[in-house]
Amino acid sequence: MADICITTTVTEFAPADEVVVATIDVRQMTGESFMGPTIVGLYRESGNPDPDLWIEQEGRRVQLPVSCLPALVKQLRRAEKIARETSNG
DSSP states (O other): OOOOOEEEEEEEOOTTTOSEEEEEEEEETTSOBSSSOEEEEEEOOTTOSSOEEEEEETTEEEEEEGGGHHHHHHHHHHHHHHHHHHHTO
16 A cells, blocks of 8 residues: 655744634645645634634634643644554554
């Protein structure tokens, strides 16, 4: 079975100027996309001690408070580890 070659392009924006802070576009070497770009952003509200982050893909948005980010990152890393262990078995 041939290895699948994947390219990932990340475009970063300055969060002080933009609500969108990054887009992530994942493509195969053929240029074909798995899905539309993932867009990462934030809502900046004056005086809000826990601003909201959002992740959007193909028009669907998930919003969560910044305080939830450590738990989200932890679970993403856990899922990555499980996926790598599963693919090596």
